[in-house]
Amino acid sequence: MTDLHWLGAAEAARAIAAREISPVELMQALLDRIGRLDPKLNIFIRLDGEAALAAARAAEAEIRAGRPRGPLHGVPVGIKDIFDVAGLPTTCHSKILIDNIAAADAVSVARLRQAGAIVMGKLSTHEFAVSGPSFDLPWPPARNPWNTDHHPGGSSSGSASGVAAGLFPMALGSDTGGSIRTPASACGIVGLKPTYGLVSRRGVFPLSFTLDHIGPMTRSVTDNALMLAVIAGHDPLDPGSAAAANGHYAAGLGRGVRGLRVGFVRRFHEIDMPAGPEATAALEHVARTLQAEGAEVRNIALPPLDEFAAVNRVIMSSEAWGIHGPWLRERPGDYGQLARRRLMAGAFLGAGDYVQAQRRRREMIASVEEAFREVDVLLCASSMDPACRMDKPAEIERTFPRQARTPFNVTGHPALAMMAGLSSGGLPLSVQFVARNFAEATLFQVARAWEQAAGTNRKHPPIG
Amino acid sequence: MDKATIELLARRAGLEKALADFPEDIVIAATQASGAAAKMKAPTDPRAEPWPPMRAGDGL
Secondary structure (H helix, E strand, O other): OOOHHHOOHHHHHHHHHOOOOOHHHHHHHHHHHHHHHHHHHOOEEEEOHHHHHHHHHHHHHHHHOOOOOOOOOOOEEEEEOOEOOOOOEOOOOOHHHOOOEOOOOOHHHHHHHHOOOEEEEEEOOOHHHOOOOOOOOOOOOOOOOOOOOEOOOOOOHHHHHHHHOOOOOEEEEEEOOOOOHHHHHHHOOEEEEOOOOOEOOOOEOOOOOOOOEEEEEEOOHHHHHHHHHHHEOOOOOOOOOOOOOOOOOOOOOOOOOOOOEEEEOHHHHHHHOOOOHHHHHHHHHHHHHHHHOOOEEEEOOOOOHHHHHHHHHHHHHHHHHHHHHHHHHHOHHHOOHHHHHHHHHHHHOOHHHHHHHHHHHHHHHHHHHHHHHHOOEEEEOOEOOOOOEOOOHHHHHHHOOOEOOHHHHHHOOOEEEEEEEEOOOOOEEEEEEEEOOOOHHHHHHHHHHHHHHHOHHHOOOOOO | OOHHHHHHHHHHOOOHHHHHHOHHHHHHHHHHHHHHHHHOOOOOOOOOOOOOOOOOOOOO
């Protein structure tokens, strides 16, 4: 059998249900691995190991008694520390909320528990899910398991790094300007930003109300579809929640891409933010592979990246200022420098800027909708560069904005980032697929075809 | 944005403490904001309405 720490969520759930492995054995193996690797990776803000073991014992007893709870019974999960988990602190990796104990689970956490998943603890993030890796916060920043001198992306940094390193098979992340897909790209895992409103945001500390998305982070496309099926669904108490029915997300897995029309948005990485030769070659390889599998690949045009980025920045800064203004006035020294700079920007924008950004957003949504009249899926860059070293703040500042993820926070379309290959330096390169609203099943269908052809789910970092 | 305008806007926003303790951060935040606003194109259609956060019921 595969090493326990590389078991995916679906494989683990199946093996637990069949009583081939015990959830206690799995949990203990992961806790041992965390004990060895977390001092190098800084994944956990709060490891809840005793409670996780107790839950694993309870799951074992339930399964023995023939009382299965759901499709993730006994499967461990990591939770980004902006999601509420009852009884644990939700710190947002910040001194501001260091003593903030959650009274109840976030809806997505509750749904995972109802499906039988076991919460292992709370994970590193960029402070308040914004900015970048910081060394002036109460906890150190997470590191990349492919090379611990390099950053793991963010803001869902602990989620991606921990999944990639085999500390847990799945994690929850949030994405306002790319915060699921950035670290998924840097760490070589599968990160999905679902359609806006598909997954409830209730119980998750907000960054920007109209841009925030909650989504699954896993090592395989199959696990991602499984996790989405558990957490998706209407929440009448989330004002942004869509009343869309929970789809059959795994329906297209294994169906291949024959006949699908794929629009390749080359301008993002060729004109707007020229990517390096390795990243470009990896994207072309993905396109050729899908074509060889029977997809029809054609070029497609969208507005330039910097326009999407500007709209995203104005909306995010304005909405985040609404949330953080009172603390920034009274306790500016309790923020790290990066977050303080980013979050104060909203103080310098006017109501007119915000309204214009939301109006322009509507036009940008229309331009992406127009593209989907011609194709079924978009293929484009995620990150233009592999993750750089953590001790090079100028390089982090230069490369972090070199990405094509913000367009789909602005438009709300579902977007998935995953590994496209490895650089000559042994770091993940990435690709992004985008689909029509609520067409996550199509996204998984294409992503699975690429994963199957390239074997990306079998590539693991050389750690521990 | 010049220094006097930045200070005026910071005070109007109630950021006196940050202005005193982190003046460089204030300048960077103001520069980020004005840069983003300047890069944004105005909507082409005067009738374009702001995007609603979500049209609940039928999805987007």
